[in-house]
Amino acid sequence: MATNEEIKNRKRIQVRRFVPEEFPEKHYLNEEKGLWAWLTTVDHKKIGLMYLASIAFFFFIAGVLALLLRTELLTPARSFMDADVYNQVFTLHGAIMIFFFLVPSVPAVLGNFVLPLQLGAKDVAFPRLNLASFYIYVIGALFTFYAIASGGVDTGWTFYTPYSATTGGNVMAMTFGIFILGFSSILTGINFMVTIHKMRSPGITWSKLPLNLWGLYATSIIQILATPVLAITLLLLTMERLLGIGIFDPAMGGDPVLYQHFFWFYSHPAVYIMIVPGFGIISEVISSFSRKTIFGYWAIALSSLAIAFIGFLVWGHHMFTAGQSSLANMVFSFLTFLVGIPTGIKIFNWLATMYKGSIDMKTPMIYAMVFLFLFTIGGFTGIMLGALSVDIHLHDTYYVVAHFHYVMMGGMVMAFLAGLHYWWPKMFGKMYSEFWARISAALLFVGFNMTFLPQFVMGSQGMPRRYFNYIDQFQPFHQFSTLGAYIMGVAFVLMFGYLLHSLLKGERAKANPWGSRALEWQTTSPAPLHNFEHTPVIVNGPYDYHKPMSEFQLGIANSHNGHHHHEEVSAKRTETEQA
Amino acid sequence: MNRLSEFMLPPQKSTVAEGTDALFHFITTTSIILLIGITIAIIYFSWKYRRRSENDVTPVITHNSALEISWSVIPLILVMIVFGWGLRGYVNLTTVPDDAYEVRVVGKSWLWEFHYENGYVSVNELHVPVNRPVRLVMSSDDVLHSFYIPDFRVKMDVLPNRYTSLWFEATETGESVIFCTEYCGTAHSNMLATAYVHEQEDFETWLLTAGAADLDMDPIELGAELVSRNACQTCHSSDGSRLQGPTFLGLFGSERVMDNGERIIADENYIRESILDPNVKIVEGYLPVMPSYTGTLNDRQIDAIIAYLRTLQ
Numbered sequence: 026m027a028t029n030e031e032i033k034n035r036k037r038i039q040v041r042r043f044v045p046e047e048f049p050e051k052h053y054l055n056e057e058k059g060l061w062a063w064l065t066t067v068d069h070k071k072i073g074l075m076y077l078a079s080i081a082f083f084f085f086i087a088g089v090l091a092l093l094l095r096t097e098l099l100t101p102a103r104s105f106m107d108a109d110v111y112n113q114v115f116t117l118h119g120a121i122m123i124f125f126f127l128v129p130s131v132p133a134v135l136g137n138f139v140l141p142l143q144l145g146a147k148d149v150a151f152p153r154l155n156l157a158s159f160y161i162y163v164i165g166a167l168f169t170f171y172a173i174a175s176g177g178v179d180t181g182w183t184f185y186t187p188y189s190a191t192t193g194g195n196v197m198a199m200t201f202g203i204f205i206l207g208f209s210s211i212l213t214g215i216n217f218m219v220t221i222h223k224m225r226s227p228g229i230t231w232s233k234l235p236l237n238l239w240g241l242y243a244t245s246i247i248q249i250l251a252t253p254v255l256a257i258t259l260l261l262l263t264m265e266r267l268l269g270i271g272i273f274d275p276a277m278g279g280d281p282v283l284y285q286h287f288f289w290f291y292s293h294p295a296v297y298i299m300i301v302p303g304f305g306i307i308s309e310v311i312s313s314f315s316r317k318t319i320f321g322y323w324a325i326a327l328s329s330l331a332i333a334f335i336g337f338l339v340w341g342h343h344m345f346t347a348g349q350s351s352l353a354n355m356v357f358s359f360l361t362f363l364v365g366i367p368t369g370i371k372i373f374n375w376l377a378t379m380y381k382g383s384i385d386m387k388t389p390m391i392y393a394m395v396f397l398f399l400f401t402i403g404g405f406t407g408i409m410l411g412a413l414s415v416d417i418h419l420h421d422t423y424y425v426v427a428h429f430h431y432v433m434m435g436g437m438v439m440a441f442l443a444g445l446h447y448w449w450p451k452m453f454g455k456m457y458s459e460f461w462a463r464i465s466a467a468l469l470f471v472g473f474n475m476t477f478l479p480q481f482v483m484g485s486q487g488m489p490r491r492y493f494n495y496i497d498q499f500q501p502f503h504q505f506s507t508l509g510a511y512i513m514g515v516a517f518v519l520m521f522g523y524l525l526h527s528l529l530k531g532e533r534a535k536a537n538p539w540g541s542r543a544l545e546w547q548t549t550s551p552a553p554l555h556n557f558e559h560t561p562v563i564v565n566g567p568y569d570y571h572k573p574m575s576e577f578q579l580g581i582a583n584s585h586n587g588h589h590h591h592e593e594v595s596a597k598r599t600e601t602e603q604a
Numbered sequence: 605m606n607r608l609s610e611f612m613l614p615p616q617k618s619t620v621a622e623g624t625d626a627l628f629h630f631i632t633t634t635s636i637i638l639l640i641g642i643t644i645a646i647i648y649f650s651w652k653y654r655r656r657s658e659n660d661v662t663p664v665i666t667h668n669s670a671l672e673i674s675w676s677v678i679p680l681i682l683v684m685i686v687f688g689w690g691l692r693g694y695v696n697l698t699t700v701p702d703d704a705y706e707v708r709v710v711g712k713s714w715l716w717e718f719h720y721e722n723g724y725v726s727v728n729e730l731h732v733p734v735n736r737p738v739r740l741v742m743s744s745d746d747v748l749h750s751f752y753i754p755d756f757r758v759k760m761d762v763l764p765n766r767y768t769s770l771w772f773e774a775t776e777t778g779e780s781v782i783f784c785t786e787y788c789g790t791a792h793s794n795m796l797a798t799a800y801v802h803e804q805e806d807f808e809t810w811l812l813t814a815g816a817a818d819l820d821m822d823p824i825e826l827g828a829e830l831v832s833r834n835a836c837q838t839c840h841s842s843d844g845s846r847l848q849g850p851t852f853l854g855l856f857g858s859e860r861v862m863d864n865g866e867r868i869i870a871d872e873n874y875i876r877e878s879i880l881d882p883n884v885k886i887v888e889g890y891l892p893v894m895p896s897y898t899g900t901l902n903d904r905q906i907d908a909i910i911a912y913l914r915t916l917q
Contacts, residue, residue: 108790181787187764188747188788193891275765281748282763315653317662321672346750347761348768351698355691362683366676373675376642377668379649383660386650394646401642405635412631412686414624414693418757421750421785485612485628487754489785492793496781540658571664 038227039582040562042575045536045549052454052551067152070552072159073138074452079162080126080134087121090114092514095476095507101495108493112179113194115491119182124203125166127437128295131302132248133162133213135444136241138452140217142545142552143235145226145561150219154212161209168202171195181491183292184259186273186284190266197266200259207252207259210298214248217241226544227581228563235543235567236319239326240305243333247294247301251337255291258284285347289340297336299433301329303440304371307393310443311375312568313541314390315382319568321374328367335364345416354413361411368404372397387539388462392443395470399435403428406481421491424484427477435473442466442520449527450534454551457527461519468516475509540574543567547578608632617780617801618756619773623693625757631686697758700771704739707732711742711749711762712895714791714848715835716782724814725900727834728797730782731814732774733807739771745895750786753799761786774801789893790848794838818905827912830905834897842916849894850887856913861888875910 053070063071093114097104106114137155141148149155172178172195180189180196189196221234221242234242261272262284271277273284304325312319319325341349341357375397384390406428410416419425450456479502484490488499495503537546544567548557559580565572609629616622707730708719718726732738742751744764751770752759760770774780784795802810818826831837831852839848850860856875860868863886868874877884879901882894901909 108793112787112790112792179789185748185787191747192789275763315662316655316660318664318666320665321667324667324672346759348763348766351694354694358690358694359687362687365683366680369679370672370676372642373672376645376649377665377671379646379653381663381665382649382653383655383662384650384653385655394650397646398639398643401639402635405631405639408635408683408686409628409631411683412627412690412693414620414690414697414757415628415631416690417694417697417759418624418628418754420759421752482612486614487752487781487783489752489783489793491787494793496796569664570662 038562040579041582042578043547043557043559043561043580044578045547047535047549048454048533049549049551049553051553052549053554054453054551056554065156067148067156068554069137069141069149069152069155070452070556072155073134073136075159076129076133076137076162079166080130083121083125083166087118087126088514088517090118090121092510094118095510097493098495098503099507101497101500103494109179111493112491113177116178116181117173120178120199120203121169122433123182123295123299124206125169127299127433128206128210129162129213130299130441131306131437131444132217132241132244132298133158133209135306135441135448136217136244136302137213139448139545140220140238140241141224142451142548142556143238143543143567144220144224144229145544145557145563146220146224147555147557149216150224151216155216158209158212158216161205161212165202165204165206165209168198168205172198172202183288184262185288186262186265186279186281187275189262190274197263200262204256204259204263207256210248211252214245214252218245218249221245226561226563232322233563233566234326235305236308236322236325236329237302237305240302240308240329243329244298244302246330247298247333247336251291251294251298254287255295258287258291261287282344282348285344286340286349289343290337293340293343294333294336296429296432297332299437300440301332303396303437303444304329306440306444306447307375307396309543310389310393310447311378312570313447313539313543314385314387314393315379316385316540316570317378317382317568318566318570319374320377320380321370322566322568324370325374328370331367332364335360335367339364342411342416345413346420358411358413362408365404365408365411372401372404385539387446388457388459388466389443389447389539391463391466392439392446395466396436396439396443399431399439399473403431403436406431419484421489422484423480423488423490426490427480427484430477430480435477442469447539448545449524450538450550451545451552453528453531454534455527455531456534456538457531458523461523465516465519465523468512468519472509472512472514472516476506476513477509479503479505479509542570542572542574542577544577614754616755616757617774617776617778618753618758619775620693620696621755621757621775623696627686627689627693630689634682697770700739700769701737701773704737704771705733706739706741709740709742709751709762711744711751711784711795713746713749713788713893714784714795714838715895716751716784716795716797717900720811722811724811726814727900729833730797730799731807731810732799732801733804734774734777734801736804737771737773739769741767741769743767747788748786749784749788749795752783752785753780754783755780756799759785774799777801777803791838821908823908823911824915826905827908827910830901830909831912834900839894849890852913852916854917856910856916862886863888863890872910875913876906879906879909 053068097106097111176194178194178196178199179192221238264270265272265274271279273279273281308325339357339361341353342361345354410419410428483499483502534550536550562579562581565576609632613625710717716728718730742762744762749762751762756772758770758772760768778801780799782797782799841847841851842853844851844853855870858870860870880898882896883892886892
């Protein structure tokens, strides 16, 4: 409770209720039209959608590559492509999925779209910088296409030296593309951090910040601090190849293990760049579809930050067999287990949120449940790989492949799909077919487990990763896995179909089709160009489902709003509200 | 549950395998129990608390200290058990017994060489005695490789310009597959070898006679044997098909076009140079990826290989 003195220092503002208009005539999609308006827009929502189109394109490319890989692996020897082609295909599958899909997917697409809406802000803090981030991403992508067209890359997405320094193909263009891409990631991180600090609507204190934004905030910290290390590493790699300066290549007096340290110092935190924003989405979806206050708000918020910080100190667990010292192995193993604890806490908090809720199993909630199941398996198998003696056996086998697909696809992609289906009505003002969305989710779940569960068994039995040929005993597992991959392919085609149908002929969405209390649902669907026609005022936490909807639709009553300094809200809502 | 672990893991053929498997088994079992619990909670809550009407009122439950502390502390205890257990196993894996028998291992793209105390070199065949600790001192001639014997639960990266080592004690005689598990290019998945575990006397006999048998063979027979033993066939076919390197069929005496446009007749000197210093002259359309056999093959053995290649016309 605020003391009298504190209340005296606060400025009283008049608020009234703003019920969002249903089926608005004018919104951000039709206010400015034409290709040029899209390409030069500084609207965070449109930039988010341009990212969505881009990552969907990359996901399609890398997904087709995955199906080619799985098809080749139907037989132990050559099926239809050569070893060199296979090596290029798995490299591109990994590099495109990670750098062009996973890293930008949640922050750049869903984060961009929803972050200012959840803050009640008109846009991000630096709208032009936001557009610049998008074009930097595009330029990075163009370099990558150039690399593929001019010889390809066969190093694996990790670019380990000295192989990457000696092999043919165009490793330089590829690493340069990823170098450029890193800047896009850094700038987005800075933009989000500043926006969260400076552009919260009146009343959004740190304890009322949606958990999605805590997730994005933690992600931004990692993006800003870790990505420069990747840039430096790739620059050193370029200097070594072009100028012959010995840094990583032992032939020139360098140290290949040093490269691995540099690489994983970025790439392990990058795993959290991919998954932490997913945690944010899951918190939003579970609370919305359970119509219930989130359990352990601070536990979820702070565990994201804890993961972000401890995540910087565990990179060495990728190198237990690489030749680093036994002491380093011990310390990295210990810290790896510590990072598992905040992750486990989140799972239990989400389950506790569902307890005694009012659960509506709509598509976003189904994806959230699929996430919980698959990500839990990903987490447990991570514990397995963190155990030193067991990792010696499992390192660089299909067990690792299955583990990170459970985390990245079972975790991150499912969280992304939960978010996409959750915010879809807000993005386009259209609903999708719930029936086909459920069929697709079910196929995806079955296909995913069929693909990757057998890989745990293969890996435990010793099947190494990145193998073009394999010994006969693994063939049944590979065939089963390939069958699962085809089912997933069908599920994604189906998803593309019903989403396209939704865009063209979908039923119009209401402003708040899920009955959510979250701020982004208290404006029209699709949102107006500047998100809200009023300055929202927040008096309750984002998950206070026990409070009436009217208390979540408040805004400053007088019209000259939005440009005052430090408008603090009085806690005495009853005096000011005119609902 | 034990059956599941046995199904998932390869046979235990070294002294450390049992310890590693016990931890694997413990984590798998605990995880499955917890996963079943979480899954039941998801399904039960989804059904029990399904939405009955749009006006459902949900209770305000923001935290529960007892519950939160227990679901933080119990997992913490569990992972600390796993950490300690894994560390103990790792200490075993890295503490080499004093009386270990040493074999020098060299990884090259894409073969494994094993150098024994008497100077004998075997390619892609590791021979070791049973029930005796064996220490492998390993290095690479080119890029990173990783030496992995699933049956023994041992793995270690093999680096250029640096020695790494691993040790194991095989507990039964027989054969076990050896994989390269660090991606090393085109024929990475063909960089296989076999570990042959012998009784002590058999091993000694093998070591004494391994090179000696060659003396009885005529050069062509010996050449064919050496081509097979030294893993030449990983990259060079003898039936005309194209692999990572040019085929041996019709090679000897033919005119070769080099990548710099030079034309060379493949005579004895060309073959000898291509074995000892393979990346000096590269045939057009191929990459300079062959490892050198200097120190692996002696002059007499090279003579035999040339004699064998002459027969492939």
